[in-house]
Amino acid sequence: MSEQLTLPAEPRDRAGKGASRALRRDGRVPAVIYGEKTEPLSIHVEEKLLSKILSSGHFMNSVVMVDLDGRAHRTLPKAVDFHPVTSRPIHVDFLRIGEHTKVTVAVPVRFDNEEASPGLKRGGVLNVVQHELEIVCDAAHIPDEIHVPLDGLDIGDSLHISQVQLPEGVTPTITDRDFTVATIVAPSVMKAEDEEPAAPPDEVPTIEGGAEEGETDEEGREESQER
Numbered sequence: 001m002s003e004q005l006t007l008p009a010e011p012r013d014r015a016g017k018g019a020s021r022a023l024r025r026d027g028r029v030p031a032v033i034y035g036e037k038t039e040p041l042s043i044h045v046e047e048k049l050l051s052k053i054l055s056s057g058h059f060m061n062s063v064v065m066v067d068l069d070g071r072a073h074r075t076l077p078k079a080v081d082f083h084p085v086t087s088r089p090i091h092v093d094f095l096r097i098g099e100h101t102k103v104t105v106a107v108p109v110r111f112d113n114e115e116a117s118p119g120l121k122r123g124g125v126l127n128v129v130q131h132e133l134e135i136v137c138d139a140a141h142i143p144d145e146i147h148v149p150l151d152g153l154d155i156g157d158s159l160h161i162s163q164v165q166l167p168e169g170v171t172p173t174i175t176d177r178d179f180t181v182a183t184i185v186a187p188s189v190m191k192a193e194d195e196e197p198a199a200p201p202d203e204v205p206t207i208e209g210g211a212e213e214g215e216t217d218e219e220g221r222e223e224s225q226e227r
Helices: 017-025 047-054 218-226
Strands: 005-011 028-035 038-046 064-068 071-082 089-096 102-112 125-128 132-138 146-149 158-160 180-185
Touching: 005 047, 017 028, 017 089, 028 047, 038 047, 038 064, 047 089, 102 125
Parallel strands: 005 064, 028 089, 102 146
Antiparallel strands: 005 038, 028 038, 064 071, 071 089, 102 132, 125 180, 158 180
């Protein structure tokens, strides 16, 4: 299950680009908490702490308790904006949720037991179609990863969502089709077949009964001299 994170925050008294730029210069990141039919809260958080949490790789599918003025707001991160040049976080959106709210999150897929796949043993390649699965689950039981075993898969086999054992209470958002999660394909680099030898050039035809090009008709010359 994904861990619960805590992030201290302070209220934002001013809005606008100028105020946001001033916050960023002070090492803060503007953010907003919305949802649950409550007025949005404009806040700012410490950039260093936010960056540390972001580096964990589970930020977007973790419950974040935003501590604002001594009150904890249970939230789920919905969007993080980054600077196009420096890649620093510049704004965060948090969705306010209840303790057991059904939420939609994208969870990474982890493929297990590669050594138990005959196709991979024979040099096949794992073609991952879904690196993440979008799921619906209880906010208190968000999985860190979806584990998908590769046991018994051979070259040419496909693994569909119906073959994936999801945790209890977890369902995929796509329910109208049995979509593909991964396939085992033949190696992309194959030995090229020997090229067929080029056909020999056409032989120069000769005229039957005539002298070949460049030859002298000695017999004809001798007859001419005798006459």
